[in-house]
Amino acid sequence: xxxxxxxxxxxxxxxxxxxxxxxxxxxxxxxxxxxLPDTRFVVLAHDKRTGSLARKWLAHTTVDLxxxxxxxxxxxxxxxxxxxxxxxxxxxxxxxxxVLLADDPAFLGRIPQREDHLTVLRLAPDGTIAxxxxxxxxxxxxxxxxx
Numbered sequence: 113x114x115x116x117x118x119x120x121x122x123x124x125x126x127x128x129x130x131x132x133x134x135x136x137x138x139x140x141x142x143x144x145x146x147x148l149p150d151t152r153f154v155v156l157a158h159d160k161r162t163g164s165l166a167r168k169w170l171a172h173t174t175v176d177l178x179x180x181x182x183x184x185x186x187x188x189x190x191x192x193x194x195x196x197x198x199x200x201x202x203x204x205x206x207x208x209x210x211v212l213l214a215d216d217p218a219f220l221g222r223i224p225q226r227e228d229h230l231t232v233l234r235l236a237p238d239g240t241i242a243x244x245x246x247x248x249x250x251x252x253x254x255x256x257x258x259x
Contacts (some may be wrong), residue, residue, distance in 0.1 A: 128240075137216075156214070157186050169253045169254070175254050185212045228248060
């Protein structure tokens with residue numbers, strides 16, 4: 113009974129005040145990343161529409177994403193391996209900024225999502241979620257991750 117409670121607790125959506133769960137995802141170059149204590153923003157694209165929005169944002173943003181301690185996650189959990197290798201990775205490799213290929217359904221299932229919107233988590237200095245936003249335009253994303 114206790115183990116069932118533990119499994120259900122792990123699958124609840126994250127809320128303000130919750131810590132960001134641990135993860136280990138490879139980026140588009142095959143380098144594994146884990147959470148860093150200075151991460152301030154986590155941006156998640158969870159489907160084709162938000163992935164397209166995120167690519168536009170990465171191509172045109174004037175924000176220094178590394179200086180702002182932004183982590184970008186692309187949900188690749190439902191992506192066919194052939195599509196990922198032949199189409200998605202070549203596009204992502206045009207960006208030097210690491211795009212983490214998130215494929216863990218337990219982790220992704222906890223991140224709040226809204227259809228046709230990216231998810232932006234702002235983290236407090238202690239690693240807990242301070243704010244959740246759902247931008248739908250490139251300008252909105254930049255405004256959220258500014259200093």
